[in-house]
Amino acid sequence: MTRFLGSGETAQSRLKARSAMGEDVYEVLLSQIISLKIAPRERISVDALARELGVSQTPIRAALIRLEAEGLVVKKHNVGYSAAPVPNARHFEEIYEMRMLLEPAAAELAARNMTQETAERLQEAHDHMCELENDIAQRNYSQFARFDAEFHAIIAEASGNSLIVDTLDRLRIHTHLFRSRQHFTITHEAVSEHIVLLDALLNGKTEDAKWAMADHIARSRERIVPFSEMDHQL
Amino acid sequence: MTRFLGSGETAQSRLKARSAMGEDVYEVLLSQIISLKIAPRERISVDALARELGVSQTPIRAALIRLEAEGLVVKKHNVGYSAAPVPNARHFEEIYEMRMLLEPAAAELAARNMTQETAERLQEAHDHMCELENDIAQRNYSQFARFDAEFHAIIAEASGNSLIVDTLDRLRIHTHLFRSRQHFTITHEAVSEHIVLLDALLNGKTEDAKWAMADHIARSRERIVPFSEMDHQL
DNA sequence: CAATATCAAATCCGATCGGAAATGTGAAAT
DNA sequence: ATTTCACATTTCCGATCGGATTTGATATTG
Numbered sequence: 423m424t425r426f427l428g429s430g431e432t433a434q435s436r437l438k439a440r441s442a443m444g445e446d447v448y449e450v451l452l453s454q455i456i457s458l459k460i461a462p463r464e465r466i467s468v469d470a471l472a473r474e475l476g477v478s479q480t481p482i483r484a485a486l487i488r489l490e491a492e493g494l495v496v497k498k499h500n501v502g503y504s505a506a507p508v509p510n511a512r513h514f515e516e517i518y519e520m521r522m523l524l525e526p527a528a529a530e531l532a533a534r535n536m537t538q539e540t541a542e543r544l545q546e547a548h549d550h551m552c553e554l555e556n557d558i559a560q561r562n563y564s565q566f567a568r569f570d571a572e573f574h575a576i577i578a579e580a581s582g583n584s585l586i587v588d589t590l591d592r593l594r595i596h597t598h599l600f601r602s603r604q605h606f607t608i609t610h611e612a613v614s615e616h617i618v619l620l621d622a623l624l625n626g627k628t629e630d631a632k633w634a635m636a637d638h639i640a641r642s643r644e645r646i647v648p649f650s651e652m653d654h655q656l
Numbered sequence: 657m658t659r660f661l662g663s664g665e666t667a668q669s670r671l672k673a674r675s676a677m678g679e680d681v682y683e684v685l686l687s688q689i690i691s692l693k694i695a696p697r698e699r700i701s702v703d704a705l706a707r708e709l710g711v712s713q714t715p716i717r718a719a720l721i722r723l724e725a726e727g728l729v730v731k732k733h734n735v736g737y738s739a740a741p742v743p744n745a746r747h748f749e750e751i752y753e754m755r756m757l758l759e760p761a762a763a764e765l766a767a768r769n770m771t772q773e774t775a776e777r778l779q780e781a782h783d784h785m786c787e788l789e790n791d792i793a794q795r796n797y798s799q800f801a802r803f804d805a806e807f808h809a810i811i812a813e814a815s816g817n818s819l820i821v822d823t824l825d826r827l828r829i830h831t832h833l834f835r836s837r838q839h840f841t842i843t844h845e846a847v848s849e850h851i852v853l854l855d856a857l858l859n860g861k862t863e864d865a866k867w868a869m870a871d872h873i874a875r876s877r878e879r880i881v882p883f884s885e886m887d888h889q890l
Numbered sequence: 891c892a893a894t895a896t897c898a899a900a901t902c903c904g905a906t907c908g909g910a911a912a913t914g915t916g917a918a919a920t
Numbered sequence: 921a922t923t924t925c926a927c928a929t930t931t932c933c934g935a936t937c938g939g940a941t942t943t944g945a946t947a948t949t950g
Contacts, residue, residue, distance in 0.1 A: 468933095480904050519820075713936085
């Protein structure tokens with residue numbers, strides 16, 4: 423499998439460069455969208471991006487088609503691509519309705535399938551969030567959001583159902599797009615809810631895990647919903 | 657907005673031809689896959705398809721990228737695309753696990769939001785299946801599957817949650833890919849279960865609708881699972 | 891005879907070209 | 921002054937080209 427790479431460092435870097443330009447473009451575009459460097463509804467010109475990134479239009483189109491399939495950009499035929507609009511209140515409700523259906527079940531399954539390694543990963547993510555909670559003065563919200571997302575992702579993985587994992591991954595990106603408008607999040611409550619959830623998960627209390635997750639999601643929704651009342655877009 | 661089209665007939669047909677070649681290729685490929693004219697694991701050559709369909713490689717690639725995002729084809733870098741493999745027993749379990757989470761909830765919501773028009777559409781789909789049940793000697797299974805899919809799709813739509821609709825759409829295609837291997841389905845039981853479900857839906861019995869759907873899905877799974885034991889592919 | 895290495899065919903993937911549609915600008919006319 | 925028409929720019933979308941990689945076949949050697 424592994425080749426001999428005497429002076430392979432450059433060879434590998436070149437290989438990596440050649441391997442997946444389309445993939446790289448996709449990831450660049452994805453991060454630009456979730457970081458809001460590309461604003462919602464902002465037009466995304468293919469050849470402008472091609473010039474900017476120094477590649478041809480072909481990998482740009484490929485990336486945009488993928489992003490469209492994931493609902494992150496929208497296409498109008500013969501007009502062009504643009505970043506998806508800011509989700510409105512209805513969309514927000516749908517996301518949480520979906521999470522309420524999937525995540526408690528995922529937690530229940532995760533509690534049943536819990537392994538040593540998964541437990542450690544969960545504990546680690548939780549510890550990171552606890553540390554950040556103290557440094558709250560630094561307003562390190564994006565870091566916290568990262569670990570929170572990882573915490574939930576680990577639980578989804580531990581459910582053993584790859585369809586749930588993929589669906590929640592998509593939902594998480596959209597949730598994040600929503601949350602990044604009001605990047606204030608009451609982290610203390612989230613952490614205390616995580617503690618209850620973590621206890622149930624690590625001790626195999628499947629019913630408690632399901633309930634704790636449902637409670638956590640419901641409260642998380644309540645923490646955001648008051649601020650989404652003002653919908654001036656569409 | 658509307659142009660004067662004196663001899664516009666040909667102009668419009670040409671316009672339609674120009675409008676969405678990529679879209680047409682996508683639909684052709686999609687139907688070829690779900691009808692198993694392209695077998696699972698079968699390689700899909702880009703330029704072969706380009707010659708066959710009389711278009712260039714560009715729209716072919718676009719369609720394949722979309723299909724890959726939907727999990728219907730898989731890509732190996734620098735090697736090519738191929739139709740997704742036949743789902744194995746584990747994949748089958750995951751699909752039904754997911755349906756068990758979403759469809760009962762969709763039925764509950766649908767019962768709550770039931771409208772006159774939706775009720776009529778449901779009744780119509782159900783009637784078609786009842787008719788086909790009598791013509792069972794004709795082995796009109798694909799027709800039955802079509803109406804069954806529509807029946808479930810109407811319920812999903814009636815839930816009012818577009819995320820649930822999209823997710824169940826994807827699951828339905830995969831379910832269909834699975835079922836099309838063993839295209840025998842005991843339709844009598846399905847119809848009688850639909851009657852219970854339909855009664856609950858039309859009369860606003862939300863809890864009953866949820867339970868009836870869960871029961872229907874569980875039984876549907878039981879009807880297929882015995883035949884999926886023999887997994888000679890991976 | 892088996893295993894390996896070399897060569898050729900097929901194929902993908904990115905780059906570039908050209909036609910067509912849509913949007914925006916500006917001038918002219920009522 | 922507002923509307924309308926014409927033109928120019930921008931942009932997409934399909935077609936085609938060329939380099940790079942993989943795969944399959946043939947031949948050679950132990």
